[in-house]
Amino acid sequence: MQQAPVQPSRIKRPPSALYRLLGDRIFFAVILLLALSIVALTLGLGYYLYLGGSQTIQKEGFWGFLTGTTWDPALKLEFGIWPYVVGTLITSMAALFLSVPVALAAAIFAAEYAPRWLAGFINYLVDLMAAVPSVVYGIWGIFVLAPFLRQVLYLPVFLWASENAPWLAPYLGNPSGYGMFTAVVVLSSMIIPFTAALSRDVIQLVPAAQREGAYALGATRWEVMQMVILPYARGGIFAGAMLALGRALGETMAVAMVIGNGNILPYTLFGPASTMPAVIALELKEAVEDLHYSAIIGVGFYLFLIAFIVNAVASYLLHKLKVGEQRA
Amino acid sequence: MRSLQARYARDRLILLVVVIGTILAALPLALVLGYALVNGFSSLNWDFFTKGPKPPGELGGGMAPAIVGTLVITGTGLLIAMPFGIGAGILLAEYPDNRLNPTLRPLSDTLNGMPAILKGLLAYVLVVKTQGSFSGLSGALAMAFIMVPIIAKTTESVLKLVPWHIREAGLALGLPRWRVILSLVLPAARGGVVTGLLLATARAAGEAAPLIFTAFGNTLLTLDLRQPMDALPLRLYAYAISPYEDWHRQAWAAAVVLLGLIVMTSLLARWFTRGRL
Amino acid sequence: MSEFEASANPQTGHTEILTLDPSLKTRLEARRVTVMYGQKAGVKDVDMPIYTHKVTALIGPSGCGKTTFLRALNRMHDLTPSARVTGEVLLDGVNVYAPGVDPVEVRRKIGMVFQKPNPFPTLSIYGNVVAGLRLVGIRKKSLLDEAVERALTQAALWDEVKDRLHAPSMSLSGGQQQRLCIARALAVEPEVLLMDEPTSALDPISTQSIEDLLTELKNHVTIVIVTHNMQQAGRVSDFTGFFLNGDLVEFGPTNLLFTTPKDKRTEAYITGRFG
Numbered sequence A: 001m002q003q004a005p006v007q008p009s010r011i012k013r014p015p016s017a018l019y020r021l022l023g024d025r026i027f028f029a030v031i032l033l034l035a036l037s038i039v040a041l042t043l044g045l046g047y048y049l050y051l052g053g054s055q056t057i058q059k060e061g062f063w064g065f066l067t068g069t070t071w072d073p074a075l076k077l078e079f080g081i082w083p084y085v086v087g088t089l090i091t092s093m094a095a096l097f098l099s100v101p102v103a104l105a106a107a108i109f110a111a112e113y114a115p116r117w118l119a120g121f122i123n124y125l126v127d128l129m130a131a132v133p134s135v136v137y138g139i140w141g142i143f144v145l146a147p148f149l150r151q152v153l154y155l156p157v158f159l160w161a162s163e164n165a166p167w168l169a170p171y172l173g174n175p176s177g178y179g180m181f182t183a184v185v186v187l188s189s190m191i192i193p194f195t196a197a198l199s200r201d202v203i204q205l206v207p208a209a210q211r212e213g214a215y216a217l218g219a220t221r222w223e224v225m226q227m228v229i230l231p232y233a234r235g236g237i238f239a240g241a242m243l244a245l246g247r248a249l250g251e252t253m254a255v256a257m258v259i260g261n262g263n264i265l266p267y268t269l270f271g272p273a274s275t276m277p278a279v280i281a282l283e284l285k286e287a288v289e290d291l292h293y294s295a296i297i298g299v300g301f302y303l304f305l306i307a308f309i310v311n312a313v314a315s316y317l318l319h320k321l322k323v324g325e326q327r328a
Numbered sequence B: 001m002r003s004l005q006a007r008y009a010r011d012r013l014i015l016l017v018v019v020i021g022t023i024l025a026a027l028p029l030a031l032v033l034g035y036a037l038v039n040g041f042s043s044l045n046w047d048f049f050t051k052g053p054k055p056p057g058e059l060g061g062g063m064a065p066a067i068v069g070t071l072v073i074t075g076t077g078l079l080i081a082m083p084f085g086i087g088a089g090i091l092l093a094e095y096p097d098n099r100l101n102p103t104l105r106p107l108s109d110t111l112n113g114m115p116a117i118l119k120g121l122l123a124y125v126l127v128v129k130t131q132g133s134f135s136g137l138s139g140a141l142a143m144a145f146i147m148v149p150i151i152a153k154t155t156e157s158v159l160k161l162v163p164w165h166i167r168e169a170g171l172a173l174g175l176p177r178w179r180v181i182l183s184l185v186l187p188a189a190r191g192g193v194v195t196g197l198l199l200a201t202a203r204a205a206g207e208a209a210p211l212i213f214t215a216f217g218n219t220l221l222t223l224d225l226r227q228p229m230d231a232l233p234l235r236l237y238a239y240a241i242s243p244y245e246d247w248h249r250q251a252w253a254a255a256v257v258l259l260g261l262i263v264m265t266s267l268l269a270r271w272f273t274r275g276r277l
Numbered sequence C: 001m002s003e004f005e006a007s008a009n010p011q012t013g014h015t016e017i018l019t020l021d022p023s024l025k026t027r028l029e030a031r032r033v034t035v036m037y038g039q040k041a042g043v044k045d046v047d048m049p050i051y052t053h054k055v056t057a058l059i060g061p062s063g064c065g066k067t068t069f070l071r072a073l074n075r076m077h078d079l080t081p082s083a084r085v086t087g088e089v090l091l092d093g094v095n096v097y098a099p100g101v102d103p104v105e106v107r108r109k110i111g112m113v114f115q116k117p118n119p120f121p122t123l124s125i126y127g128n129v130v131a132g133l134r135l136v137g138i139r140k141k142s143l144l145d146e147a148v149e150r151a152l153t154q155a156a157l158w159d160e161v162k163d164r165l166h167a168p169s170m171s172l173s174g175g176q177q178q179r180l181c182i183a184r185a186l187a188v189e190p191e192v193l194l195m196d197e198p199t200s201a202l203d204p205i206s207t208q209s210i211e212d213l214l215t216e217l218k219n220h221v222t223i224v225i226v227t228h229n230m231q232q233a234g235r236v237s238d239f240t241g242f243f244l245n246g247d248l249v250e251f252g253p254t255n256l257l258f259t260t261p262k263d264k265r266t267e268a269y270i271t272g273r274f275g
């Protein structure tokens, strides 16, 4: 019988200390550097926006630039961003106000009432809603929503007011269809999924023993919601709303497409308005004067400050509550 | 005392409110999808995919440069963002005791929530301003800024799903930690990591705002990243606000193509995870 | 008498017991109750009477289906998507699973204390006790205060918490939380009380007071208690059912079941030879 030749071992020698220790150190150093890009990016965002805007910010002063109400890049080269700040805050807050009850209802329905297949379908829709690009909402806003709202809402209200309540007219504004209220409706549609997804997640985190405790006392479904689920999920719902607010503040295209882009205060309900992201998107590539260019980047810097605060609060809450870990 | 009947009446009333709310929540999506499909599909034709834009006012033409541009810009952006995002995800998941993590995680979430237009503005300041011209590369960089925190987050969460004993088994074999991560943990989480990359790409591909003043747009087909480049959302926006009927038609077609891309990536992402995550 | 015959069952010796003591009334009765978790049976074909104003103990090794059976009595399985209940549970002759019967009303009459304490974390001690009363719209402070003191005293917790009624419920120890849950269940004054190992987390002194409570309570409440403690079953219960692998092996008056068990397996269990 012939003996099979022994295969020479393919491992030449045990891995050297160099391979182990140095390998681990080098790897960790590389990973750390890559991860630090996130820190660099966040700091860089604030730093470069400030730098880019510093010329105008210094000319107008930190508060003067913020609270100035004239934005005139053509003649006087005077820059105050208050109309944009007001437009951003009003549209975002109003959109949040409209969307939160609806989003919460969808979350409650999916988590507590719907049969499993329907809940799965709703969850898929919510994810899809978050993925639809801003410009797609925008084109729908321009060609479908704005003419529709003008026909069924703005014109009738405007005509009624001019007959019966002329004092209302200055608050209503020009009912062209493109203006603040249309932007709020589009914006609130867009931010529904952010509140809905997180609220659903926290509602599902409520332990079964809690629900059973309430049911065993003879509570109806709504009473169980009221007694244990909503109090328990409160923090997560609030965090979801903050996240949605953050999105609304930075939302650009859809708003720019329907808001009418007028920067004359005071704004009216139906009339044109503008927001900080919209003015950046519309004016930056046309800026010729240094001061104008710097003013636009300055708007970006103030938007950065606002969005940073809102998002930091949301992520702090989420971290504390350990929800939304899976969501991108 | 409150009668059971009254309590049930309230319960049913709430159910009604909740159902109406759910319908209201789903309504915008249904309308947007419905109109995009109806208006867009009828406008899709061969020219749309193969031809470039015609001068303003002329009929016909298509969005070939925009489609190619979107693929090039987001593809390049993904290549740039991938190592940073995955690296950050590895740090967060595999080195849980690292002192940087309690800062890094919320910072990453915060960055993720920052307006996309600001990330475009950063790319503008860093590239367009210094180079003196709009370029596909600056657009890709803006896309990368959007993708990094998304990739970091998904990578972290899928790595955390890999059971800890796999790492221990590797370490027990005498493998160094970096080998365990690269050869055992990452391959085990491959599907999830790819899903994260897809989700990040889909999110970025739909953005128009950061591209307006970086990639800028271009009616000619180009693969040169130093040139201004077109992108689908950008062209959609330009056509939608134009005064021309025919361009409106093409804008709707672009909306359908964009939605198709997004649905496709989300299905692909589902397929890659298949019940995990 | 026909009503008794209808519910007579040779396996459980129901008729036999009734002949023994004709003054007994059946409050709750399980008929061929089966609970399926998917393909797996939690309990199979259980027939058992629960007599009015008596304490019925359920014993048996871990995993034999005691909790499963108990939850079938007040329709708690409605909330577990994977669980399906067949058979009937008659409350005063009415099947609680019949269409048109309202589970909320059933649970109102049949209260429950869970195996693990589950106070509502967002409510205070006081808030937990009155949670059930507030549901039915009782708002008057004096009424609520009274109910809180009575329920907490019954649950042997009053002395420990009377000075911090508005502290969060999670600030209590595990055993105190369990007594809080007992108080919460008692506050709504249920007619039947289901208790799933209520004393497993308690020290001997609190256990003693809960056992005293049962003896006092059974004058106006019907009690079903799951316990792993054979001495406890012997001390507090009038009837005992022994479960094994999802089957009710034997049911009878506690003193008879413990002294002269009919089934070999019962004998083996109560003498400690397995389980």
Ligand SMILES: Nc1ncnc2c1ncn2[C@@H]1O[C@H](COP(=O)(O)OP(=O)(O)OP(=O)(O)O)[C@@H](O)[C@H]1O
Pocket: C037, C040, C041, C042, C060, C061, C062, C063, C064, C065, C066, C067, C068, C069, C080, C082, C115
């Ligand atoms: N939700 C569920 N899904 C599937 N199987 C379950 C579920 N709950 C219980 N079971 C199974 O049903 C059987 C009976 O469980 P049950 O909780 O009734 O036991 P038990 O007698 O109360 O035990 P213990 O004394 O440990 O509390 C067990 O085998 C258990 O694994």
Ligand SMILES: [Mg+2]
Pocket: C066, C067, C068, C115, C196
């Ligand atoms: Mg049990």
